[in-house]
Amino acid sequence: MKNLIVSLILLFFISPFIYSQSAEQDCEKGNYMLSLGKFGTAVQYFNKALSEKSDYAEAYFGMGKAYDSQGEFEEAIKDYSKAIDLKPDYVEALNNRGKIYTNPLYPAYKSTAEQGMKDYDRALEISPTNGDTYYLRGAAYLFVYSDREKSLENENKAIEYNPKLKEAYNLRANLYSMNTIKLLFRLIQDNAQESDIKNLINDSLKAELQKGKDDATKAINIDPSYSSPYVTRAAINMIFGDYKSSVADYESALTIGVDPTIQKLIERNLEFAQSKANNQ
Numbered sequence: 001m002k003n004l005i006v007s008l009i010l011l012f013f014i015s016p017f018i019y020s021q022s023a024e025q026d027c028e029k030g031n032y033m034l035s036l037g038k039f040g041t042a043v044q045y046f047n048k049a050l051s052e053k054s055d056y057a058e059a060y061f062g063m064g065k066a067y068d069s070q071g072e073f074e075e076a077i078k079d080y081s082k083a084i085d086l087k088p089d090y091v092e093a094l095n096n097r098g099k100i101y102t103n104p105l106y107p108a109y110k111s112t113a114e115q116g117m118k119d120y121d122r123a124l125e126i127s128p129t130n131g132d133t134y135y136l137r138g139a140a141y142l143f144v145y146s147d148r149e150k151s152l153e154n155e156n157k158a159i160e161y162n163p164k165l166k167e168a169y170n171l172r173a174n175l176y177s178m179n180t181i182k183l184l185f186r187l188i189q190d191n192a193q194e195s196d197i198k199n200l201i202n203d204s205l206k207a208e209l210q211k212g213k214d215d216a217t218k219a220i221n222i223d224p225s226y227s228s229p230y231v232t233r234a235a236i237n238m239i240f241g242d243y244k245s246s247v248a249d250y251e252s253a254l255t256i257g258v259d260p261t262i263q264k265l266i267e268r269n270l271e272f273a274q275s276k277a278n279n280q
Contacts, residue, residue, distance in 0.1 A: 131162025176212030
């Protein structure tokens with residue numbers, strides 16, 4: 001009888017520890033499946049972890065990421081929100097929920113963008129030097145509110161606090177150059193002459209474009225497999241009249257892989273740059 005009582009006491013105290021360990025292991029497996037892009041399997045592991053530990057914020061967060069990666073935004077929001085309820089200072093969950101709320105691909109973003117900005121603000125109250133949050137808030141200011149100045153302020157902060165954040169360099173490169181690049185693409189569509197392109201810029205714009213080119217180069221140096229800054233730098237090189245460098249950057253971007261929605265545009269720009277490079 002004494003041994004039975006001792007066993008029951010041990011079971012009472014040890015069982016929660018065993019379940020917790022098991023939940024952590026399943027959560028780790030879920031995160032590993034996420035890294036492999038096996039989102040359905042990841043969800044299964046996160047659900048298993050939650051069946052063992054129902055208040056496991058990290059498992060809800062991981063499940064949110066799995067749904068988020070598949071474009072199942074409503075499910076992702078539910079899981080991110082649950083993670084935040086369980087762990088109110090969960091900066092990564094606030095960032096990810098804010099990213100959905102301010103994503104123009106999210107059908108309800110016009111009505112949720114304000115809440116997304118509040119998520120970013122809350123994340124920065126908790127972690128004032130979080131470069132990722134500044135980057136995401138800067139992107140929202142640009143793509144939701146069309147506020148270039150506030151976007152630039154946030155990207156500057158993102159880079160100050162995280163000098164290795166390639167996405168912030170790439171976005172800032174676009175902020176420096178986007179208006180001029182839009183004009184360039186329009187000229188290319190209209191079969192512009194080289195003189196038309198040269199007339200695009202004055203000395204002030206040249207300085208801005210050079211900043212953009214420098215930022216695109218920094219993003220590429222951080223991650224040479226990141227295609228977006230090659231596209232930006234290619235366009236800037238074209239404006240500067242350096243068609244051979246432009247061709248090399250467009251070819252690199254296409255080799256790495258680009259967003260299918262802009263592939264045709266990039267191929268057309270590459271064709272144009274090649275025709276000009278052959279005459280240099």
